[in-house]
Amino acid sequence: MTRKIRSYLFFLIILICLSILAMALDQYSWKRIQSEQMVVFQRMVGGVGMGAISTPIWNFINFDPRIQPVDDSTLWPIPGGYSYGPDRTATVSYFEEIPVNQLILQR
Amino acid sequence: MNKHLNLLFTAIGNIIRNKVRSIVLILCLIAVLFPFVTALSISEGIKFQSLISVEEGADIYVTMDYFGSNAPISLDYLERFKKMDGVTKVFPRIVGRTYFANRLATIVGILPGNLPKSIRLAQGRMFSEKGDVIVGESLAKEFRLQPGVRFSLSINPSKLLRVAGIFDSNATIWSANLILMSFEDASEFFQMKGMATDILIYTRPGYAPLLAKEIQQSVDTSYPDSSGPPLRVQDKSLVKRYFQRGFNYKAGVFTALYTVAFALAIPALLIVSGFGQTERRKEIGVIKATGWQTQEVMEMVTLENLVVSLTSAPLAILLAMAWLKWFNGAFIAQFFIAEIGLMAPFPVPSRFLPLPCLFAFLFAIVLTMVGSLYSTWKTATVPPVEAMR
Numbered sequence: 001m002t003r004k005i006r007s008y009l010f011f012l013i014i015l016i017c018l019s020i021l022a023m024a025l026d027q028y029s030w031k032r033i034q035s036e037q038m039v040v041f042q043r044m045v046g047g048v049g050m051g052a053i054s055t056p057i058w059n060f061i062n063f064d065p066r067i068q069p070v071d072d073s074t075l076w077p078i079p080g081g082y083s084y085g086p087d088r089t090a091t092v093s094y095f096e097e098i099p100v101n102q103l104i105l106q107r
Numbered sequence: 108m109n110k111h112l113n114l115l116f117t118a119i120g121n122i123i124r125n126k127v128r129s130i131v132l133i134l135c136l137i138a139v140l141f142p143f144v145t146a147l148s149i150s151e152g153i154k155f156q157s158l159i160s161v162e163e164g165a166d167i168y169v170t171m172d173y174f175g176s177n178a179p180i181s182l183d184y185l186e187r188f189k190k191m192d193g194v195t196k197v198f199p200r201i202v203g204r205t206y207f208a209n210r211l212a213t214i215v216g217i218l219p220g221n222l223p224k225s226i227r228l229a230q231g232r233m234f235s236e237k238g239d240v241i242v243g244e245s246l247a248k249e250f251r252l253q254p255g256v257r258f259s260l261s262i263n264p265s266k267l268l269r270v271a272g273i274f275d276s277n278a279t280i281w282s283a284n285l286i287l288m289s290f291e292d293a294s295e296f297f298q299m300k301g302m303a304t305d306i307l308i309y310t311r312p313g314y315a316p317l318l319a320k321e322i323q324q325s326v327d328t329s330y331p332d333s334s335g336p337p338l339r340v341q342d343k344s345l346v347k348r349y350f351q352r353g354f355n356y357k358a359g360v361f362t363a364l365y366t367v368a369f370a371l372a373i374p375a376l377l378i379v380s381g382f383g384q385t386e387r388r389k390e391i392g393v394i395k396a397t398g399w400q401t402q403e404v405m406e407m408v409t410l411e412n413l414v415v416s417l418t419s420a421p422l423a424i425l426l427a428m429a430w431l432k433w434f435n436g437a438f439i440a441q442f443f444i445a446e447i448g449l450m451a452p453f454p455v456p457s458r459f460l461p462l463p464c465l466f467a468f469l470f471a472i473v474l475t476m477v478g479s480l481y482s483t484w485k486t487a488t489v490p491p492v493e494a495m496r
Contacts, residue, residue, distance in 0.1 A: 012417055015422065018421070019424050019464070022428055023459045023464065026457075035155075035159060037277050038160075038277075040225055041282055042160050042163035043223065045217055046165050046200050047164020047165060048160065048215055049279055049280065050160055051153075052280075054280045054281060054444070056213060062445070066341055067202050068176065070175065070176045093157070098349065
């Protein structure tokens with residue numbers, strides 16, 4: 001094993017350890033530091049916000065489906081067609097109205 | 108064991124000897140893995156915040172159902188809900204939207220009794236007087252709002268508001284453009300006296316599904332004003348389903364789309380790895396001429412790919428982490444959080460979990476294996492003289 005190979009192996013081990021350590025620190029910061037403020041805020045407002053958007057720009061469903069679970073952006077400009085809301089297409093969350101059975105058959 | 112270790116050292120030696128080829132390959136892998144790791148970590152960050160929003164939210168949300176959509180509910184229902192068995196707390200809330208200059212803001216109105224003592228604000232204090240509001244840090248920064256600044260908005264110019272405090276940017280992404288005020292102020296602001304966007308009901312453990320059913324069935328029929336539109340009741344189990352579908356479905360779509368992108372990256376990497384193909388052919392020809400078996404050549408190339416992947420995946424993870432934590436996901440976060448622009452006005456939430464990082468490594472190894480194993484096998488099975496030509 002040459003010196004260069006040893007150095008590369010050492011670099012690789014450092015790199016992997018660094019990544020694992022960074023991930024562990026990230027986990028710790030989420031659990032200990034950040035969540036406290038979030039919990040207090042959400043308790044205060046009764047739960048506001050769920051999706052990957054900070055304001056209900058096009059519709060409320062992707063911001064928080066509790067406030068409005070209906071995606072009215074599919075009603076225009078082409079009724080029943082494609083939603084033009086950018087928050088419906090490119091983010092890491094996507095909320096849809098959950099169908100509720102409202103059918104009551106009369107015998 | 109010694110044989111395998113020697114093959115590993117030879118593989119590392121190959122990576123060091125063919126510097127340009129190795130660097131190009133590692134850079135290509137980082138370019139492919141970086142957006143993948145970034146998107147999944149942002150998704151996990153928002154998912155974490157969203158889960159807190161669901162868990163700390165009410166057990167039941169009641170609104171009116173106007174033509175199939177949620178609509179404001181009368182405060183007359185409050186007393187009726189309070190008397191129901193299993194209910195611990197009931198309060199009305201207003202959630203609306205309005206423009207603050209050219210920036211869309213979410214208005215939230217809550218009862219002053221809900222204000223916690225432990226909330227940390229970036230500046231100022233919680234509201235105590237009529238007209239006091241707490242604004243999000245993003246709004247405050249953009250419009251240079253300070254505690255004490257008075258303003259009104261065109262939706263109701265007669266309603267004068269005063270900034271009492273500014274939210275800490277670590278609260279959630281949804282507090283960045285939020286204006287929090289008392290329920291009474293929000294009612295006056297939207298000119299909807301006696302109405303709330305929704306009524307929030309907190310119950311004893313286990314009571315929520317039964318109460319939700321009871322509210323839906325009995326209140327509709329027995330309330331004096333039952334000739335009006337029906338109620339819409341959303342309990343926590345329904346909200347949890349929104350959450351699960353909202354993230355898992357989209358994350359699934361994202362992973363599927365990314366798998367397609369990976370599939371397209373394979374031929375690109377084949378071309379890139381063919382960058383040193385002539386050298387590689389000669390190398391294989393030489394080692395075959397010195398008595399190496401095809402199996403040993405394949406093992407060496409596999410180990411080479413493993414080392415390259417073990418280098419690329421942690422580098423991509425560290426790069427994504429540095430970009431998101433130090434540069435707040437500049438230029439890239441906008442692809443995953445809608446409408447935030449090139450520079451996010453709030454701390455972009457990102458959470459690096461082991462599983463997505465393991466996926467990144469697996470994707471890297473699959474890519475390099477697909478890009479090299481077949482061509483290596485093809486070269487290793489021809490006579491060494493032909494391979495070296």
